[in-house]
Amino acid sequence: MRRSFLSLAVLAAASLFASAGFAQAWPSKPIRAVVPFAPGSATDQIGRAFVAEMSKTLGQTIIVDNKPGVNGMLGAAEVAKAAPDGYTILIGTNSTNAALKSLMKQLPYNQDTAFAPLGYMGSVPLIVAVNNDVPAKNLRELVALARSKAGHVTFASASTSQLVSTEMLASMAGVQMTNVPYKSGPAAMTDLIGGQVMLFTADFAVMLPQVKAGKIRGLAVTSTKRSPAIPELPTVNEALGLKDYELIAYFAMFAPAGTPPDIVARLNQAINAAASSKELQEKFAPIGFAVEPGTPESLARRTQLETAKWAKAIRDAKIEPQ
Known part of the structure; x- marks a missing residue:
């Protein structure tokens, strides 16, 4: 029994040594x-x-x-x-x-x-933005436009946050919009600027440079507080008189x-x-x-x-x- 115990102890020590050696070697590539x-x-x-x-x-x-x-x-x-x-x-x-x-x-x-x-x-929060040719100058006007004809307003999405943020906004505002799926955010942005879609809600990394350059029109941010990066944009809650809208990536x-x-x-x-x-x-x-x-x-x-x-x-x- 003594020999068995010693053998187990040696094996355990060897295992610990090998594990420690592996950890020290990582990362080796x-x-x-x-x-x-x-x-x-x-x-x-x-x-x-x-x-x-x-x-x-x-x-x-x-x-x-x-x-x-x-x-x-x-x-x-x-x-x-x-x-x-x-x-x-x-x-x-x-x-x-x-x-x-x-x-x-x-x-x-x-x-x-x-x-x-x-x-x-x-x-990071998201920005709700539209193509410059869309007649809505603010989020309330966009909702009115969507309400005037169900499915008329088209929106791009290439990720979960982009899809859910817009569908949640539409649901809380009581309107229907048509989703146009994309494989990537940059591709969706290209079509927003070009007018192939009317609306896009995406993170600041994709949105902010284009809003600042005047290529698209920002309407609101999806956080519960205005962003210091673009304080002139209201929150969705402020723009529509809601309380519980929030979605951040x-x-x-x-x-x-x-x-x-x-x-x-x-x-x-x-x-x-x-x-x-x-x-x-x-x-x-x-x-x-x-x-x-x-x-x-x-x-x-x-x-x-x-x-x-x-x-x-x-x-x-x-x-x-x-």
Whole structure:
């Protein structure tokens, strides 16, 4: 029995030593960060800035891999199926890690169990904007235009936040508008400017430069308070006399479920160091991006709450799962 005990002790020590050695060796090669949206989108811009800072902390290159499609589902599914070794991570959003569960009849992964939370990055409000030729000069006039003819007002969407924000607005205002789906936010913006669609609600990274340049007309912001980045725009609540309208996009990082805790801890440390970067904060302050460092555990709790919140928003907006 004494020999058996000693043998078990030796094996346990060897296992711990091997685990520690693996953690110390990681990362020994480039890490792939999957962005489930197109180049130029807010997720892409913010994700690239974060991983550039994280590379400094980890001492290893992080390569961004854009895998857009189906409101982020294609990229998220790829990460869910990847090896849980810390070399594939997801730049996740409210689409991939909260809303898709309620938007799709079936996902190729279990949204609740497929990912290991790494760290929260931050959030950004959206801007409701129209093509300059649309006669509505404010949000109340746009609602009146939509009310005059059901389905007449067309709106673009390329992500969950873009779709749900507009459908929720229409539902709360008691009007019907026609959705025109796009594969990417930049493509939707091109058609908004060109007049192929009338309305688009999207994050500041996509919207604000075009509003400032006068290429489109901003009508409102989707947060409960006006944004310092464009204080002249009212909130949706102010513009329509509502109380409970709010929808913001957020960003967070995830790894495949089963990723070792020590690797999760190191990635979380790198994410928080990036979020604390003054250079990164100053870069994205003009688009209303608010960083919020935290633990993997706090992101797990937030993900549960956000999943319930988006499920309610999607039900209230009467969006049928596809």
